[in-house]
Amino acid sequence: KAGVTQTPRYLIKTRGQQVTLSCSPISGHRSVSWYQQTPGQGLQFLFEYFSETQRNKGNFPGRFSGRQFSNSRSEMNVSTLELGDSALYLCASSLVGDGPYEQYFGPGTRLTVT
Amino acid sequence: AQSVTQPDIHITVSEGASLELRCNYSYGATPYLFWYVQSPGQGLQLLLKYFSGDTLVQGIKGFEAEFKRSQSSFNLRKPSVHWSDAAEYFCAVGPLNNNAGNMLTFGGGTRLMVKP
Numbered sequence: 001k002a003g004v005t006q007t008p009r010y011l012i013k014t015r016g017q018q019v020t021l022s023c024s025p026i027s028g029h030r031s032v033s034w035y036q037q038t039p040g041q042g043l044q045f046l047f048e049y050f051s052e053t054q055r056n057k058g059n060f061p062g063r064f065s066g067r068q069f070s071n072s073r074s075e076m077n078v079s080t081l082e083l084g085d086s087a088l089y090l091c092a093s094s095l096v097g098d099g100p101y102e103q104y105f106g107p108g109t110r111l112t113v114t
Numbered sequence: 115a116q117s118v119t120q121p122d123i124h125i126t127v128s129e130g131a132s133l134e135l136r137c138n139y140s141y142g143a144t145p146y147l148f149w150y151v152q153s154p155g156q157g158l159q160l161l162l163k164y165f166s167g168d169t170l171v172q173g174i175k176g177f178e179a180e181f182k183r184s185q186s187s188f189n190l191r192k193p194s195v196h197w198s199d200a201a202e203y204f205c206a207v208g209p210l211n212n213n214a215g216n217m218l219t220f221g222g223g224t225r226l227m228v229k230p
Contacts, residue, residue, distance in 0.1 A: 004157075031216045043204065043220040056215040090157055092218075099211045100146045100165040103218060105158040 001026055004106035006091050012112045018079040021109045025072050025093030031055075032074040033103060034066060037088040046089075049074050050096055078111075086113045116141045118205050120221035127195050128229045135190040135224050137205030145207040147188045148218070149179055152202045161203075164188065165210055175199070200228045 005024045013019050025032050033056075034046040045058040049068035066076040072093075078085055088110050092103035119138045127133055139145060146165045150158040162173025169181040179190045188205060205221040 031212070033216055033218070035218075035220075042222050043218075045217045045219070048216050050216070056217050058217070092158075094212070094216055096212055096216065098213060099209070100163075101212055101216075102146075102148065102160055102163050103208070103216065104160065105150070107157040110155075 004091055004093050004104055006089075006106040006109050008109060009107065010110045010112075012114060013081050014114055015081055015083060017081050018077060019081060019111060020075055020077045021089055021091075021111070023074045023076075023091030023093075023106060025074070025091075026104055029093035029095055029104075030072050031094045031096045031103075032068055032072060033092045033094075034074070034076050035090045035092065036060075037090060037108070038086075043090070046076065081113045083113050085111065087111060116145075116207055116219045118207055118219055118221035120203075120205055120224050122224045123222065124225045124227065126227040126229060129197050130194050133190075133192045133195045133199070133226070135203050135205075135226070137188045137190065137221055138186050139188065139205070139207045140186065141207050144210050146210045147179075147181060148206045148208065149173065149177070149188075149190045150204045150206060151175075152204065152223075154201075158204065161190070195226075195228055197228045197230065200226055202226070 031050045033048040048056040068074045088108045090108045092105045094103045095101040149161040206218045208218045
């Protein structure tokens, strides 16, 4: 099976712009979660989507949003970029049920805000 | 609130030596425990997981971990480290039943360096 794919892999944006990142989960996985990784804050949960609905949200401002499509692919959007949004954004997918099910991670999108 | 602590930020071991990376967690319910590894510039690769049963679990690349409920610990071990094991290692906890949500809480990570 193909793994989790994320596009683009690298992105450079200017402060104030917006950005959209894409994630394609493993075939059959309907849960997609997003995480932000920075040297200072480590790995932090952004949000999770399942069946096109946001099920959980981490402690991030409303500038961070996402959505999931009917084929389980997901996008996340960051509006009005700030320098502190520079990070590696990781997407993970998993099965859902009475569990337990592990999350599989993609290679990440490295976002640099200048 | 759940939390995961990895007390060692950096560890350096000689190639061929044994390794133990520490992980302590705080979780309201029975947790589902993981160790992930991240090479520079890469995503996270699952090394092993524990959710029930035998408290000693085997993973990929020769790693194992032991769950100790009384100590709220899930330490990662390897009997003989190879230079290719140099990476950052993350311990994580998640819900045993993810029907209501699927959020992982990660420790801060331990960066492993291997001396030749």
